[in-house]
Amino acid sequence: MPQVAAILGRKVGMTRFFLSEDGKNVPVTVIQAGPCYVTEVKDADKHEYSAIQLAFEDIDPKRSTMQMIGHDAKAGLSPKRFHREVRLDAGDEAEYEIGQAITVETFEGVMYVDVVGTSKGKGFQGVMKRHNFKGQLASHGVERKHRSAGSIGGGGINLGTGPKPKKGKRMAGHMGNATVTSRNLDVVKIIPEQNLLLIKGTVPGPNDGMVLIRTSKRLGKSKQLKVSTAKKG
Amino acid sequence: MIMNKQEILEGVVADQLKNELPVLTIGDTVNVHRRIIEGEKERIQVYQGVVIAQAGSGINQSITVRRIVANEGVEIVFPVHSPRVAKIEIVRRGDARRAKLYYLRKRVGRKRRLRDRRRGLDALLVQEQTQADQNRKAQEAAAAVAATAVAEGGDEAAE
Numbered sequence: 105m106p107q108v109a110a111i112l113g114r115k116v117g118m119t120r121f122f123l124s125e126d127g128k129n130v131p132v133t134v135i136q137a138g139p140c141y142v143t144e145v146k147d148a149d150k151h152e153y154s155a156i157q158l159a160f161e162d163i164d165p166k167r168s169t170m171q172m173i174g175h176d177a178k179a180g181l182s183p184k185r186f187h188r189e190v191r192l193d194a195g196d197e198a199e200y201e202i203g204q205a206i207t208v209e210t211f212e213g214v215m216y217v218d219v220v221g222t223s224k225g226k227g228f229q230g231v232m233k234r235h236n237f238k239g240q241l242a243s244h245g246v247e248r249k250h251r252s253a254g255s256i257g258g259g260g261i262n263l264g265t266g267p268k269p270k271k272g273k274r275m276a277g278h279m280g281n282a283t284v285t286s287r288n289l290d291v292v293k294i295i296p297e298q299n300l301l302l303i304k305g306t307v308p309g310p311n312d313g314m315v316l317i318r319t320s321k322r323l324g325k326s327k328q329l330k331v332s333t334a335k336k337g
Numbered sequence: 338m339i340m341n342k343q344e345i346l347e348g349v350v351a352d353q354l355k356n357e358l359p360v361l362t363i364g365d366t367v368n369v370h371r372r373i374i375e376g377e378k379e380r381i382q383v384y385q386g387v388v389i390a391q392a393g394s395g396i397n398q399s400i401t402v403r404r405i406v407a408n409e410g411v412e413i414v415f416p417v418h419s420p421r422v423a424k425i426e427i428v429r430r431g432d433a434r435r436a437k438l439y440y441l442r443k444r445v446g447r448k449r450r451l452r453d454r455r456r457g458l459d460a461l462l463v464q465e466q467t468q469a470d471q472n473r474k475a476q477e478a479a480a481a482v483a484a485t486a487v488a489e490g491g492d493e494a495a496e
Contacts, residue, residue, distance in 0.1 A: 114339055119346045120396055120416075122353055126374060127420035134349055136339055300349065312338055 109210040110190040110318035112160035113137025113301065115221070117311045121292055121302060132292050132302045135219075137317060139299065140206045143179045143187060145197050154192045156200050159184035160314075179203045188316055209296050214319050215331050218287045221308035221315040225281035235274045284308035288320050288327055350396040355418050356475035359425060360461065360468045361400060363388055364433030364451050369402060369415055370424040381423055384413065387431065387451065389438035403441060405449075410442060430454035430461070 116134040123130055144157035163185040165173055173183045180203045211217070231237040231253040239251045253276075256269045290304035307315055323331065339345070361367070369384045386404030389412070393399050396418050403412045415422050431451030441449060454461075 116339055116342050116345050119350055121350065122418070122420050124420075127372065129416060129419060134346055136345065295349070298345065298348070300345070302349065311342060 107193050107196060108190065108319050109214055110156075110158065110316065111137045111206055111208065111210065111301075112140050112158055112186055112188055112314060112316055113299075114161075115307060115309060115311050115313050115315055116300070118306070123292075130292060130304055131306075132304055133307045135301045135303060135307070135315060135317065136299055137301050138205075138207045141179060141181050141184070142200050142202055142204045142206065143176060143181065143184070144189075145200050145202060146189075147197050148194055154194050154197045155189050156192060156197060157187055157189045158206065159187050161185040186314055190316070190318060207296060208294050208299055208301050211291060211294055211301060211317075214291055215334060216288045216320040216323060216327055217291055217303065217317050218285055218320050219289060219303065219307040219315050219317050220283060220285045221313055223280045223282055223284045223308045224310055226279040228277060229279040230276045231274065234276065234279045237274075288323055347395060353396060353418060356472050356479065357424075358417060358468075358472070359427050360465045361388060361391065361417070361425070361427075362430065362433075362454075362461065363391060363436055363438060364431030364454065365427055366429040366431060367400075367402060368424075368426040368428055369413075369422060370426075371415075372421045372423045374421075385428065386411075386413075387438070387441065389441055390436075403438075430458075432456065 113135040114137075116136050118131060118133050121130045121132045122128065138160065140158040140160045142156050143159045146153065146155040146157075148154055159176060159179070159181060161184060163183050165183050168183040168185075172187075175187075176183050226233070230251050232239050232251050237253050240246045240249050240254070242250060253274075256273050256275065258267060258269065286305070286307050289307070291301065292304050293302040294300070295302070301317065303317075309315060320327075365388045366385065367388055369386075371382045371384055373380055373382050384402065384404070386402040388400050389403045390401040391398070392401075397416070398418060399414050399416045401412055401414050403410060405411070415425075417425065430453065432454045433451060438451075
C-alpha cells in the first residue's frame with residue numbers, strides 16, 4: 105500500500121456520531137468523496153518529482169474548455185470539474201496508472217487525515233476579528249478608537265529605525281477565502297456504498313465546498329505512537 | 338452541488354437512532370437510566386427528575402432533567418439517543434403550559450411540584466399509540482435486517 109492516500113470530495117455537513125466501543129459522542133463532518141480518477145502520473149525522471157493528478161466530478165462539456173476536455177480524454181475520461189495534484193513519496197507513483205479510479209476504500213485502515221479546503225470568505229475585517237487583537241479600552245479617554253490596533257510603529261523595514269512600518273505588520277484587510285489545511289483529524293467511519301467519509305471535527309469551507317483529503321503528513325508524537333501500535337495489531 | 342445533503346446526514350446516523358423511546362413531554366417526571374463506565378466496569382444509575390426543556394430533533398434530540406440533590410438543584414442535559422442513556426421511563430405526567438420550565442429554578446419547597454396532567458391527555462394517548470406503532474415497525478425492520486445478515490452469514494459459512 106502506498107504511504108499517501110488522497111481523494112477529492114465535497115463537504116456534506118456536520119452531525120454527531122456515537123462511537124460503538126464506549127458510546128462517546130463525537131462531532132463529525134460528513135464528506136462525499138470520489139470516485140476520483142488519475143489523469144496524470146508524474147515521475148522523478150521526467151518531472152523531477154513524484155505526484156499524481158486526481159480528477160473529480162463530472163461536468164457539462166459546455167462548462168469546460170477544449171484543453172481540459174482533451175486532457176481528461178487522454179486518460180479515457182469524461183470531462184471533470186476539479187483537478188488537483190498530490191505529491192507522493194519517490195517511487196510510489198509506480199502503483200498508479202492513468203485512468204485508475206480511487207474511492208474512499210483507499211482510506212481503509214487510515215487513522216488520521218489532513219483536509220485541505222478554501223475557508224469561508226469574511227470580506228474586509230478589522231484587526232480584532234482578523235488577528236485576535238485586543239482593541240483599545242472602552243473608556244479612560246478613548247474616543248472612536250475602541251476596535252483599532254495600537255501603534256504600527258515607524259520601525260524601518262525589518263530594522264529598528266526608519267520611515268516605514270515593518271513588513272508583514274498585521275493590519276485590517278481581507279479575511280477568509282484562503283486555502284486552509286486542518287491537520288491530523290480522526291477518521292471515524294468509512295461508508296463505501298455511498299462514497300462517504302466521516303471525519304471528526306470541523307473542516308475548512310462551506311457545505312458543498314470542495315476539499316482534498318489525504319493521509320496526515322505531520323503527526324504529533326502521541327498520534328504517531330497510536331498509528332504504530334495499531335499497525336503492529 | 339450535492340442535492341440531498343439532509344438525507345445523507347440523516348442516513349449516516351439512521352442506525353444509531355433508538356426505536357424504543359417513549360413520548361417525552363415537558364413537565365414529565367422521568368427515570369433516566371445512565372450507563373456509567375468506570376474503567377473496565379459498567380453500571381446503571383437511575384436519575385429521576387423533571388423534564389424542563391427539550392432541544393433538537395433526530396440524533397441531536399436532547400432533554401434537560403432537573404432534580405434536587407442535597408438541597409442543591411442539579412440539571413443534566415441528556416442526548417436521548419446516546420448509548421450511554423440505557424433507558425428512559427415516564428414516572429408521571431406533569432401539567433406544563435410552556436415549552437421551557439426555567440421558572441422552576443426559582444421555586445422552593447412544595448411550589449416546585451407540577452400538577453398532574455389533565456389537559457390534552459387524549460391527544461397524548463394518540464401520540465403514544467403512533468409512537469409505539471413506529472417503534473414496533475422500526476424494531477421489526479431492524480430485526481429483519483439482522484435476520485438477513487445472519488442468514489447471509491450462514492450461507493457464506495455453508496459455502
